[in-house]
Amino acid sequence: MFRTLSGYTADYEGLTLVVVSEMDEWKVLAHGPGVVIHGSRQFSEDKAKQHAVELANAFLLEEKHAPPGGEAAWSPTSEHNWLIWRR
Numbered sequence: 897m898f899r900t901l902s903g904y905t906a907d908y909e910g911l912t913l914v915v916v917s918e919m920d921e922w923k924v925l926a927h928g929p930g931v932v933i934h935g936s937r938q939f940s941e942d943k944a945k946q947h948a949v950e951l952a953n954a955f956l957l958e959e960k961h962a963p964p965g966g967e968a969a970w971s972p973t974s975e976h977n978w979l980i981w982r983r
């Protein structure tokens with residue numbers, strides 16, 4: 897089953913950050929070429945966005961040996977963003 901995402905996305909230092917509202921929690925993902933990082937579920941939009949940036953910064957430091965980037969420019973998800981949901 898497919899459904900559109902309700903949340904926010906940002907391009908950040910070569911990764912795409914996604915925070916998606918699911919019921920009373922926010923799911924956090926970061927993905928890029930060859931990597932998908934699942935973050936911890938958060939209970940607020942602000943905490944989810946902060947957690948996504950922290951995930952990306954940790955990945956940049958540990959795997960790419962690059963310094964953390966700047967600010968993430970968040971934008972609302974659109975009808976072109978989908979989540980594959982399996983039962």
